[in-house]
Amino acid sequence: MLSMSICTAGARIGYLGPAGSWTHQACVELFGDADLVALDRQALFEALQAKTVDRVCVPVTTAVVGATPYLDDVLALEGVHVVAEYPKALGYSLLARPGTRRQDIRTVVAHPVALEEVKPWLDLEMPGVERKPAASAGAAAQLVAQGTASDMAAMGPPGAARIHGLAAIVNGIEEGPHNTTRWWVLGHALPAPSGNDKTSLLLTVDETGFQRSLQALAGSARVLAIYERPGRKSLDGHRYVIDVAGHASQPQIARLLARHVEFRLLGSYPRRY
Structure with missing residues (x-):
């Protein structure tokens, strides 16, 4: 579980529900199964902004599809920071109502990222x-459990079978490091440096300033990853989520943020990979 500096006792942790999703599984592994709150996508981010939950856990990148649809939701938040990351190699289970045979299955339901x-x-x-797409692995398992058809199955974590009364017909589907998802834990206060940290930045820039910004970044920190996001304002405007080694309190990164307003601090947190 995360250290007490990240998650204090009694903290309410929001996750993308319903129960049985991969994010639910990640939260159980990070925080235990107490004080977890299942919310839909809109309510999850609204609750964090309103501080009715203390933390939320969101999948932001995967080895297969890159950035998830939830990354842009995170970028739209104000007064919120990434306080931890959690990478996990996934192995899907094919889940169906008890008694269903694999050869009977005609429809597989899963989150669009999972289907990929x-x-x-x-x-x-x-x-x-x-x-068929579903809002989450938990929603897919719930749909199969509540349905009357015996020819439908869901793709999700093995734990969803227990939660929704399903049976795992096949386990370990696409399991391995090639199928890794990274979650961000979001909160309101940055954790102190751990000695092995990662900082995530949002660069918003037009084409004329792009090279200048990259040069400033290269002189300040070691770049680990870059994800391009839609500019949303014009064709020559761009946004990039950039992970760099180090903590935002380190002098070089602090100077970069002070001198280059096109960079916005998303968070600094202990590096997990």
Whole structure:
């Protein structure tokens, strides 16, 4: 679990519900199963802004599809920081109502990102099934559990079977480091330096200033990853989420933020990979 500096006793942790999602599983591994609050996408971020929850956990990048749809939700928040990251190699389970046989399944339901992650397996093992998107792995499992059809299955974490009364027909689908998701834990106060930290920045810049900003960044920190996001204002405007080594309190990164307003601090947190 995370240190007490990140999550204090009794803190309410919000996650993308319903229960049985990968984010639920990540929160259980990080914080235990007490004080977890399942919320839908809009309510999750509203609760964090309103401080009715202390932390939220959101999947932001995956090895298969890159940035998730939730990354832009995070960038729209104000007064919120990334306070931790959690990478996890996933292995999906094919979940169905008890008694369902694999050959009976005609429809597989999963989050759109999950459908991309399990696509190689489905193409090879179940090429004829219909693939339907769901809001989360928990929602997919819930849909299968509450339905009356015996020809539907969900893709999700093994723990969703216990929560929703389903059976795992196949386990370990696309399991391995090639199928890794990274979650961000969001809160309101940056943690102190740990000695091995990562800082995430948002660079908003037009084409004329892009090279200047990159040169300033290269002189201040070691770049670990860059994700381009939609500019939202014009074709020549760009936004980049940039991970660099080090903590925002280190002099070089602090000077960069003070001198270059095009960089916005998203968070500094202990590096997990």
